[in-house]
Amino acid sequence: MSLKTFKGGIHPVPPHEGKELSKDKPIKEILPEGELVFPLSQHIGAPAKPIVAVGDTVLRGQKIGEAGGFVSAPVYSSVSGTVKAIEPRRTATSDMVNSIVIENDGKYTEVEFNEVEDVNVLTKDEIIEKVKEAGVVGMGGAGFPTHVKLSPKDPKKIDYVIANCSECEPYLTSDYRAMIEEPEKLVEGMKIILKLFPNAKGVLGIENNKPDCIKKLSELCEHEGRIEVQPLATKYPEGGERQIIHAITGRDINSKKLPADAGCIVDNVATIMAIYDAVKLGKPVMDRIFTVTGDAVCEPRNFRIHIGTSFAELLKAAGGFIHEPEKMISGGPMMGFAMFTLDVPTTKTTSALLCLTNDEASKYETTACINCGRCVEACPERLVPSRLADYAEHDKKDMFEKWYGLECIECGSCSYGCPARRPLAQDIKTMKKIVLGEKKAAAAKAKAEAEKAKEEKKEG
Amino acid sequence: MEKEKKLIKVTSSPHVRDKVDTQKIMLCVIISLMPATVFGIVNFGIRAMFVLIISVASAVFFEWFYEKLLHKKSTINDLSAVVTGLLLGLNLPSSVPFWLPVVGSGFAIIVVKMLFGGLGQNFMNPALGARCFLIISFASLMNDYSDYPGFEDTFSGATPLATVKAGGQVDTMRMLLGNIPGTIGETSVIALLIGAIFLILMGIIDLSIPASYIITFSVFVLLFGGHGFDMNYLCAELCGGGLMLGAFYMATDYVTSPITPKGKIIYGILLGILTGIFRLFGNSAEGVSFAIIFGNLLVPLIERFTVPRAFGIEKAKKEDKKEAAK
Numbered sequence: 001m002s003l004k005t006f007k008g009g010i011h012p013v014p015p016h017e018g019k020e021l022s023k024d025k026p027i028k029e030i031l032p033e034g035e036l037v038f039p040l041s042q043h044i045g046a047p048a049k050p051i052v053a054v055g056d057t058v059l060r061g062q063k064i065g066e067a068g069g070f071v072s073a074p075v076y077s078s079v080s081g082t083v084k085a086i087e088p089r090r091t092a093t094s095d096m097v098n099s100i101v102i103e104n105d106g107k108y109t110e111v112e113f114n115e116v117e118d119v120n121v122l123t124k125d126e127i128i129e130k131v132k133e134a135g136v137v138g139m140g141g142a143g144f145p146t147h148v149k150l151s152p153k154d155p156k157k158i159d160y161v162i163a164n165c166s167e168c169e170p171y172l173t174s175d176y177r178a179m180i181e182e183p184e185k186l187v188e189g190m191k192i193i194l195k196l197f198p199n200a201k202g203v204l205g206i207e208n209n210k211p212d213c214i215k216k217l218s219e220l221c222e223h224e225g226r227i228e229v230q231p232l233a234t235k236y237p238e239g240g241e242r243q244i245i246h247a248i249t250g251r252d253i254n255s256k257k258l259p260a261d262a263g264c265i266v267d268n269v270a271t272i273m274a275i276y277d278a279v280k281l282g283k284p285v286m287d288r289i290f291t292v293t294g295d296a297v298c299e300p301r302n303f304r305i306h307i308g309t310s311f312a313e314l315l316k317a318a319g320g321f322i323h324e325p326e327k328m329i330s331g332g333p334m335m336g337f338a339m340f341t342l343d344v345p346t347t348k349t350t351s352a353l354l355c356l357t358n359d360e361a362s363k364y365e366t367t368a369c370i371n372c373g374r375c376v377e378a379c380p381e382r383l384v385p386s387r388l389a390d391y392a393e394h395d396k397k398d399m400f401e402k403w404y405g406l407e408c409i410e411c412g413s414c415s416y417g418c419p420a421r422r423p424l425a426q427d428i429k430t431m432k433k434i435v436l437g438e439k440k441a442a443a444a445k446a447k448a449e450a451e452k453a454k455e456e457k458k459e460g
Numbered sequence: 461m462e463k464e465k466k467l468i469k470v471t472s473s474p475h476v477r478d479k480v481d482t483q484k485i486m487l488c489v490i491i492s493l494m495p496a497t498v499f500g501i502v503n504f505g506i507r508a509m510f511v512l513i514i515s516v517a518s519a520v521f522f523e524w525f526y527e528k529l530l531h532k533k534s535t536i537n538d539l540s541a542v543v544t545g546l547l548l549g550l551n552l553p554s555s556v557p558f559w560l561p562v563v564g565s566g567f568a569i570i571v572v573k574m575l576f577g578g579l580g581q582n583f584m585n586p587a588l589g590a591r592c593f594l595i596i597s598f599a600s601l602m603n604d605y606s607d608y609p610g611f612e613d614t615f616s617g618a619t620p621l622a623t624v625k626a627g628g629q630v631d632t633m634r635m636l637l638g639n640i641p642g643t644i645g646e647t648s649v650i651a652l653l654i655g656a657i658f659l660i661l662m663g664i665i666d667l668s669i670p671a672s673y674i675i676t677f678s679v680f681v682l683l684f685g686g687h688g689f690d691m692n693y694l695c696a697e698l699c700g701g702g703l704m705l706g707a708f709y710m711a712t713d714y715v716t717s718p719i720t721p722k723g724k725i726i727y728g729i730l731l732g733i734l735t736g737i738f739r740l741f742g743n744s745a746e747g748v749s750f751a752i753i754f755g756n757l758l759v760p761l762i763e764r765f766t767v768p769r770a771f772g773i774e775k776a777k778k779e780d781k782k783e784a785a786k
Contacts, residue, residue, distance in 0.1 A: 010478070170476070242772060254772035324466045329475055338470040359469045360477040367538065368580035370482055372714040376721065381771040384719055404770035412474030419481045420580075426472035 003208055005233035006243040008380040010413045018171035018333070019209070022293045022300040027177050029304045030317045036104055036308035037089050037345035038064060038075050039097040043137040044144045045071035050100055056083045061111040061284060064100050067132070073145045074135040077102055078286035078306035080109040092311070092330035092344050093337045099345070102308070114282040124155075124196050127279055134278030135285045135348070140164065140239070140268035141331060143349040146275065149267070150196055152260035158197040160249050163190055164268040165206040165213065166232055166239035169332030172352050174289040175269040177302045179206075179213045186269060187220050189276035190227055193265065200265070202227035205244050209234040236334060237411040241266050243380050255407050270351070285348055292318040296325035296355035305346055311353050312342035325355040334412045364421040375414035375424055381407050385414035385424040392431035397438075400431055408432055482579075486539035488664050492655035493546055493709065499651040500644035504554035508644045512549035515561035519545030522569040540579050544568050547587035547709060550645025551702065551749070552594075555604045564590040584756045585713045588706075588749050595749070605641040621700040621739070621746065624693065632692060635699040646702045656708035668724040669717060669731075670707040674698065676732025684740055703735070706748035716756040723759075723766035730762075731755045 041047040048065030052058060058077045065075035081104045089099040116122065122130075132147035152158060163186065167175040179186060190202045204221070206214050208231045218229045232238050232247055242253050244266060251262040259266050267275070270288060277283040286307055293300040298319030305314060311330070315321070329336040330350050342353075375385035383404055391400040405428060414424040501509045523541040527534050548564050568590035573582045595602045620630040620640050634640055638648025645652075659665045678694060687693040697703070702710075711717060711731055718727050731751050738747025 246771075252772035254770065257772070325468065326466055327469050327471075327475060329473075333473075333475040335473050336475065337473070338475065340468050340470050354475075356475065359471070359475065361471040361473075361475050362469050364477060364481070367482055367535070368578060370485070370540075370580050370714045371717075371719055372485065373719045374480075376719055376768075382768050383770055384768065386719065403767055404773065407770040407773070410473075416474050416476065417478045417480070419478075419485055421477065421481065423472065425474060429472065 003231055003233045004205075004247040005235055005238065006246045006380055008378055008382065008413070009235040009237060009243070010378050010416055011235055017209075018293065019173050019176070021171070021295075022291050022302055023173045023176055025173075025177075025301050027181055027289055027302045027304050030309075030314070031106075031108070032079065032104055032306050032309040032313055033106070034104060034313075035084060036077075036079055036081075036102050036306065037099050037310070038077065038102065038308045039089065039091050039099045039345065039347055040065045040075060041097050042075065042143060042347040042349060043073045044142065045069060045073070045148075047098065048072060048075045050086050050098075052083050052086075052100065054083050054085060057081070058083060058102060059109050059111045061113060061286060063284070064102075067135075071145055071148055073137050073147075074133065074284070075100070076135060076284040076286050078308050079104040080107050081105040090341070090344050091347065092339055092350050094339065116280055116282065119192055119195070119280055122195075122279070127192060127196060130279045130282070131275055134274070134283065136271065136274045136278050137285070137348050138268065139270035139274060139285075139288060139348055139351070141335070141349050141351065143347075146267065146271055149260075149265060150193065152258075152265070155197050156199055158200045158260065158263050158265055160245075160264045161190065161193050161197060161200045161202045162244060162248055162264055162266045163202065163204045163272055164239050164241075164244050164266055165204050165210075165217075166244060167210075167269070168207060168234075168236045168239040169334055169336075170236070171293050171354050172291055172332045173293070174291045174302055174351050176210055176213065177291075178269055178273060178289050179210070179217065182273065183213075183216050183220055185273050185276050187217070187224065187227065188280065189272035191224070192275055192279050193267070193272065194226055197265065200226075203248050204229045205232050205238075205248050206230070207232050207234045207238055236413065237380055237409070239268070240380060240409055240411060242409065288346075288348065288351070290314065290346060290350070291352040291354075293352065294325070294329075294355035294357075296321050296323045296357045297353075298322040307348060308345050310343055310345055311339070314346070314353055315342055315355070321355065323357045325357055327356045327359040327361075329354040329356070334416070335410065366422050367420045369420050369422060372419060374417045374419065378413040378417045380411060380413065381409055383407060385428060386418075386422070388431070389422060389424045389427040392427040397431070397435055400435065406432060406435060482538045482540070485664055486543050488659065488662050489543050489709070490539065490546060492658045492662075492664075493543075493550065493645070495651035495654045496550060496645045496648060496705070497546070499638055499648045500550065500554075503638060503647060504644055508554035510558065511552055511554055511556060511561055511644065512546065514558055515549030515552070515565055516542055516545035518562045518565040519548065519569050522566050523574065526570055526574045535579060538579060541569060544573070544586045547645075548590050550705065551587060551591045551643050553602065553605050553642075554644050555606060556601055560594065560598065560601060564594050567593050580715055582715055583759070584753050585710055585716045588710055588753050588756075591749050592753055620696055624696045624700065625739075629692065630696045630700075632695040632699065635696060640700075642700075643702065646705045649699045649704050652704040652708060656704075659708070659712075665708070665712040666724075668721065669711050669728045672725045672728025673707045673711055673731045673735075674703070676729045677703065677735050678732075680733055680736030681740070684736065697739070701739070701746050702748040706735075706752055707731075710748075710752050711755070716759060718759050718762045718766065720763055720766040720768050722768065723762045726762050726766065727755060727759065730758065 046068035052064045059080045064077050067074050081102045084103045085101040088096040136146040138144045221227045253262045290305045301318045328339045388405045412425040519541045568586035572586040572589040576582045636649050681697050734751035735747045
């Protein structure tokens, strides 16, 4: 089988690959203690609405927040106990988010889950409804509600269902461990999604630095006519949505298009497994696989965690710090969020805690840009990051848009390779937010004015 | 007593960096120039070494001095001044008086580089800018190639290029090896190519500029050289003068070449045509230096017209045009 890939990207070289720290550590279930925090916004879209009150007793698997709209997802308790508070709490991205705090009684009394004997009897709508009810969202980090993804305008036009098994972020091993330990679940999950799209082929895109996964899953898919394994080159960001679509299908999409526009549905390993749990076992999203790693951590490990457990507790379970950390990151080193405290809860979308003794991002001083073009070579979106960063620094919004600044996927490849150590990705991300914010505001204003004019006409 | 706690650092992602920095890139360029440098010293004798040392030392001195004078942070550690000084030295004949490289380096560093804002801001290659300044100001000194041992018995004119221009024949093998008169660094094609291969393997330069430059130039010379398809003539044009040094080391100068992939090709083609025009129709047999500094001036324009289309945009644009046409 030939390797497929995309143009651009970077090869994170050791010590940055970092996967060896935790890749051979089997997933260990850990039980949380004390209070658990469930932010009501763990997804893209409207926050969930709390449906429990302070003092209520809840069970594991009980819905505590209902979806706040179509693009939204419900939130479930992962432990049994009593609701202690409903208040804003800090999350891993440092935002204050309204959250339900539950005091764990340590009994883990579960509600009854309705397992389906045979998923083949379910209709398409029933499958999507089950996914929606279970609160499944993109668990690779984006947190886009999965039921929305699974309901494109024309399901017949979808010809590829892509399982994003590339896990291209350095250090992260949760998807890898899940694939090694429960490959059947991934394949069964794929079969459920394929039921929704009669004309689609299932492709498992796996980076070739995981030969054991490729072997195991190829064996499993041997007799599955509709599913195949596609090895991908080991390169960051191979797992970017647009990049993996290009690698597997050769189709290109931009920021204004959805994967469905190119006939693709892309979900990552954890999400597909959550779909299986939701549809077959009737279980909502309560747990996830989580990696605690980095050179500051005593025993890098992979855990099956109860969502809502605090980062601090997971660090303790990994033996605490062996060296004093300089940086603590939620997620991987390329796109993760730096944290200043570990007293924040895990959510559906947090996949790792990475603690480094040496922060390279702040170690080097920025020097003059020498126009070397390494950022241009590295950019998977074929942008010119050095110019975009210039435009961002000088607040030239029109030029920023003209040079396609809004197409940036914020992968950080440009900053990684910059010999002048310029914070390219940071500048571009910031400007992107400003421009998008202004556009949103302008659109809202235009809409309001149009409505006002309409009303005046009516009155007139 | 409690150990002093390290502060937790919080920055925007990414949180890791590649090891390559400006200094390492410049070091690679210096290493890649070593074969040509060593060959030049062997070819032209110890005097060439003094010219090079003076050129490099004065370039570094002028950068340090300028920054000291203006109370700026010293940037001599990035080694870019060493590269400028070395390139300038390699572009000088070994016979020049020792004050000439000092004047050249001063012009390169202070006028071309620092006055425009230092590294990354100069619009013209400093070493070439200085060389052209010296050629115009001190023409006889800059065109004196008589320092070459055995000069008298091999060539009647100055350099092989001048010989070719005057209608004579040259020994291509000697030109490849570099046993010919010329500036210190430009004569040995083999030594220059060894360095260029090193630069390409290290990922410092890519082939788009040198390849489009050399190919365009070859085609131009074959078409308009008036010699038809004469390999000896073509080889003399390719190996002679500063073409190889210019194509691999000067035209690829990051700061003064386009950053866009398409722009690099256009820039290379432009240099090829300009060099051809200057060499065939100009007064001098040489043309590379002027072609490159002239090309440098057009870089902002080239970049403006070669903004790369972002990933996945192409199709959408065509549709837009169609819709607009409707």
